[in-house]
Amino acid sequence: xxxxxxxxxxxxxxxxxxxxxxxxxxxxxxxxxxxxxxxxxxxxxxxxxxxxxxxxxxxxxxxxxxxxxxxxxxxxxxxxxxxxxxxxxxxxxxxxxxxxxxxxxxxxxxxxxxxxxxxxxxxxxxxxxxxxxxxxxxxxxxxxxxxxxxxxxxxxxxxxxxxxxxxxxxxxxxxxxxxxxxxxxxxxxxxxxxxxxxxxxxxxxxxxxxxxxxxxxxxxxxxxxxxxxxxxxxxxxxxxxxxxxxxxxxxxxxxxxxxxxxxxxxxxxxxxxxxxxxxxxxxxxxxxxxxxxxxxxxxxxxxxxxxxxxxxxxxxxxxxxxxxxxxxxxxxxxxxxxxxxxxxxxxxxxxxxxxxxxxxxxxxxxxxxxxxxxxxxxxxxx
Amino acid sequence: xxxxxxxxxxxxxxxxxxxxxxxxxxxxxxxxxxxxxxxxxxxxxxxxxxxxxxxxxxxxxxxxxxxxxxxxxxxxxxxxxxxxxxxxxxxxxxxxxxxxxxxxxxxxxxxxxxxxxxxxxxxxxxxxxxxxxxxxxxxxxxxxxxxxxxxxxxxxxxxxxxxxxxxxxxxxxxxxxxxxxxxxxxxxxxxxxxxxxxxxxxxxxxxxxxxxxxxxxxxxxxxxxxxxxxxxxxxxxxxxxxxxxxxxxxxxxxxxxxxxxxxxxxxxxxxxxxxxxxxxxxxxxxxxxxxxxxxxxxxxxxxxxxxxxxxxxxxxxxxxxxxxxxxxxxxxxxxxxxxxxxxxxxxxxxxxxxxxxxxxxxxxxxxxxxxxxxxxxxxxxxxxxxxxxxxxxxxxxxxxxxxxxxxxxxxxxxxxxxxxxxxxxxxxxxxxxxxxxxxxxxxxxxxxx
Numbered sequence: 001x002x003x004x005x006x007x008x009x010x011x012x013x014x015x016x017x018x019x020x021x022x023x024x025x026x027x028x029x030x031x032x033x034x035x036x037x038x039x040x041x042x043x044x045x046x047x048x049x050x051x052x053x054x055x056x057x058x059x060x061x062x063x064x065x066x067x068x069x070x071x072x073x074x075x076x077x078x079x080x081x082x083x084x085x086x087x088x089x090x091x092x093x094x095x096x097x098x099x100x101x102x103x104x105x106x107x108x109x110x111x112x113x114x115x116x117x118x119x120x121x122x123x124x125x126x127x128x129x130x131x132x133x134x135x136x137x138x139x140x141x142x143x144x145x146x147x148x149x150x151x152x153x154x155x156x157x158x159x160x161x162x163x164x165x166x167x168x169x170x171x172x173x174x175x176x177x178x179x180x181x182x183x184x185x186x187x188x189x190x191x192x193x194x195x196x197x198x199x200x201x202x203x204x205x206x207x208x209x210x211x212x213x214x215x216x217x218x219x220x221x222x223x224x225x226x227x228x229x230x231x232x233x234x235x236x237x238x239x240x241x242x243x244x245x246x247x248x249x250x251x252x253x254x255x256x257x258x259x260x261x262x263x264x265x266x267x268x269x270x271x272x273x274x275x276x277x278x279x280x281x282x283x284x285x286x287x288x289x290x291x292x293x294x295x296x297x298x299x300x301x302x303x304x305x306x307x308x309x310x311x312x313x314x315x316x317x318x319x320x321x322x323x324x325x326x327x328x329x330x331x332x333x334x335x336x337x338x339x340x341x342x343x344x345x346x347x348x349x350x351x352x353x354x355x356x357x358x359x360x361x362x363x364x365x366x367x368x369x370x371x372x373x374x375x376x377x378x379x380x381x382x
Numbered sequence: 383x384x385x386x387x388x389x390x391x392x393x394x395x396x397x398x399x400x401x402x403x404x405x406x407x408x409x410x411x412x413x414x415x416x417x418x419x420x421x422x423x424x425x426x427x428x429x430x431x432x433x434x435x436x437x438x439x440x441x442x443x444x445x446x447x448x449x450x451x452x453x454x455x456x457x458x459x460x461x462x463x464x465x466x467x468x469x470x471x472x473x474x475x476x477x478x479x480x481x482x483x484x485x486x487x488x489x490x491x492x493x494x495x496x497x498x499x500x501x502x503x504x505x506x507x508x509x510x511x512x513x514x515x516x517x518x519x520x521x522x523x524x525x526x527x528x529x530x531x532x533x534x535x536x537x538x539x540x541x542x543x544x545x546x547x548x549x550x551x552x553x554x555x556x557x558x559x560x561x562x563x564x565x566x567x568x569x570x571x572x573x574x575x576x577x578x579x580x581x582x583x584x585x586x587x588x589x590x591x592x593x594x595x596x597x598x599x600x601x602x603x604x605x606x607x608x609x610x611x612x613x614x615x616x617x618x619x620x621x622x623x624x625x626x627x628x629x630x631x632x633x634x635x636x637x638x639x640x641x642x643x644x645x646x647x648x649x650x651x652x653x654x655x656x657x658x659x660x661x662x663x664x665x666x667x668x669x670x671x672x673x674x675x676x677x678x679x680x681x682x683x684x685x686x687x688x689x690x691x692x693x694x695x696x697x698x699x700x701x702x703x704x705x706x707x708x709x710x711x712x713x714x715x716x717x718x719x720x721x722x723x724x725x726x727x728x729x730x731x732x733x734x735x736x737x738x739x740x741x742x743x744x745x746x747x748x749x750x751x752x753x754x755x756x757x758x759x760x761x762x763x764x765x766x767x768x769x770x771x772x773x774x775x776x777x778x779x780x781x782x783x784x785x786x787x788x789x790x791x792x793x794x795x796x797x798x799x800x801x802x803x804x805x806x807x808x809x810x811x812x813x814x815x816x817x818x819x820x821x822x823x824x825x826x827x828x829x830x831x
Contacts, residue, residue: 033716033717033718034715034752039750041814042803042817044687044690044692046806047732047807049810050810054759056720125757167757168757371773
């Protein structure tokens with residue numbers, strides 16, 4: 001960013017000596033200073049809001065989950081290694097573990113975004129500010145950095161750039177990177193040995209996530225959770241093994257409050273997703289697929305994190321208000337359906353969201369068509 | 383009989399500079415411009431040459447395709463200059479006023495006895511026909527056509543707009559006369575919408591021979607397009623005509639007195655105006671004669687900040703405009719703008735900023751875009767400011783795709799760019815929604831012709 005301050009006018013402008021770097025310089029410049037562009041067409045005054053502000057709000061909403069995740073990384077490590085660490089030691093340990101993941105995610109992702117904008121000669125768009133923060137939070141802390149780098153590259157190139165960038169993509173890029181990892185390197189993304197990072201020189205530990213525990217337990221799930229030392233409140237607090245950001249319902253709900261208050265994410269999607277999850281969880285309990293009370297579904301695995309931060313992505317979710325209810329409900333319902341009835345996958349949130357991303361345009365199409373035909377009927381009879 | 387419609391969606395932009403209810407001067411300009419560019423779909427053919435004497439009401443231009451449609455001079459004097467732009471496009475005819483304001487005598491009419499054909503004839507001859515706007519498309523009404531109905535909005539909710547209750551308070555009898563005249567043009571009657579806030583105190587609440595509606599809510603509740611969509615939506619094949627209230631008064635005056643008098647109270651508004659108030663002026667009056675505040679780095683807008691036209695300091699007030707808005711150009715960079723927790727000088731509808739803490743504050747707005755253009759990301763904000771039964775984002779995308787069938791389905795017949803002007807304002811992706819819709823409408827006109 002220092003480079004920007006010494007920029008002589010014209011040097012980086014189109015046609016200037018270093019004009020090929022136009023998009024990059026422009027990105028740094030607009031990152032530091034709101035440009036002096038004035039309105040040329042249409043309304044002469046504009047709202048102060050822009051996409052940078054919207055995106056930074058999502059990042060801020062993610063901060064509680066990220067901070068808690070770092071603390072939990074240290075907590076799980078000390079617990080499994082039998083060490084007596086204090087709060088700050090745990091947090092520091094988690095921070096050091098997480099920092100490389102964040103750096104790799106942002107460096108690789110932003111490099112590709114910049115290169116893409118450069119090639120297309122467009123402004124760099126800020127969508128990756130959020131994706132880059134999300135990705136480290138939805139993978140196990142032990143994910144190798146090279147693997148993360150490949151996953152990020154895949155998600156940004158094939159999830160976003162080929163469609164034309166932020167706003168044009170069909171699937172949530174962060175989830176796409178996780179799906180890539182999940183199917184390419186399953187042994188690093190699931191199982192019992194990936195969730196806990198232990199201090200150097202110690203043996204690796206295995207720890208099942210609550211979801212895996214209930215999946216194994218069959219009929220006596222609550223008992224199995226209790227045997228592992230987890231009550232509902234433990235799951236709600238989030239001091240459990242899992243992907244970094246997803247464990248604490250409290251931290252995620254803090255983020256949800258901010259997102260709903262600022263209107264950045266749709267509360268309709270969140271509410272309907274929770275409703276869908278609860279309903280299927282309840283039906284599963286009723287039908288004997290599990291003996292787990294349905295509200296446990298919300299605090300285990302990535303359900304809440306996915307509901308609050310991934311399903312509500314305004315680009316890949318349904319656009320119509322009625323469509324949002326349907327879209328959210330189906331995500332929650334599908335995720336819990338996969339959990340309860342698919343023996344292959346303990347968790348279904350990622351696939352549920354990606355599937356509904358795919359069908360969001362169809363939902364919207366149905367909603368809009370219905371609206372049009374109803375309107376035509378009304379007008380004809382009127 | 384009146385029906386009340388209350389609209390929940392919309393937005394009143396809290397901008398500084400509302401005109402005080404006083405009239406500070408009557409402008410008698412030296413030069414008055416007649417601008418064919420004020421009228422959508424008007425192809426001008428000149429009827430005068432430099433040096434010709436004209437009276438108020440003398441024809442200056444005619445439409446090439448429909449020669450009956452005339453533009454007339456609002457003042458008496460001599461044609462001073464014919465202004466052309468690129469490719470010899472006719473931009474304006476400048477008339478040097480002689481100060482006598484002598485008018486062509488069209489003869490005072492007995493309104494009750496008039497037939498539709500006589501009304502049309504006089505409106506055409508006087509040059510007031512162009513004040514009839516046809517929907518869909520927002521073009522000059524076709525003199526041969528008979529509209530389904532006619533709509534007049536008696537209040538204006540646009541930012542800092544002239545308050546008709548004040549600016550036309552002395553013209554109520556003329557408004558009534560104008561409505562009586564216009565009622566002869568359509569079998570469907572004249573729909574007349576007054577604002578909820580002043581419904582009983584408005585000087586217009588006793589207007590007769592209309593179907594009265596009371597409409598309440600934030601902008602764009604005062605937009606006639608929004609009112610139509612709630613009262614009698616336009617279907618494919620329908621035409622509805624609309625007239626702005628000041629021009630209804632001018633029509634009334636023409637029929638009552640036999641003279642063309644386009645004098646109106648113009649609200650001089652905006653944060654860059656030192657003393658926002660009303661002036662009495664004619665359309666075509668130079669900006670410099672209307673206000674002294676048009677300085678360097680000030681944008682002069684004919685109309686309001688959402689839909690107005692950039693006039694420039696050398697420009698002339700347009701035919702439909704009864705408002706001038708002066709804004710600072712926002713051509714300054716702002717360090718860490720979007721990243722600052724607080725930006726108390728800026729207003730945002732979004733709770734991502736903190737302007738919700740100061741709901742009564744009025745802002746000194748400028749023309750800065752506050753960001754760079756992006757693809758559509760957030761789209762619910764469009765619906766929140768569009769109180770019509772349609773999906774704005776789908777309509778906008780259909781316009782971009784130039785898909786006529788989809789545009790029809792999504793309601794292109796019901797909207798003009800002005801009805802979606804707030805989408806321009808709220809869009810975090812900084813798209814020019816009004817231009818997109820205007821291009822869509824132009825495409826429809828071209829393809830459906």
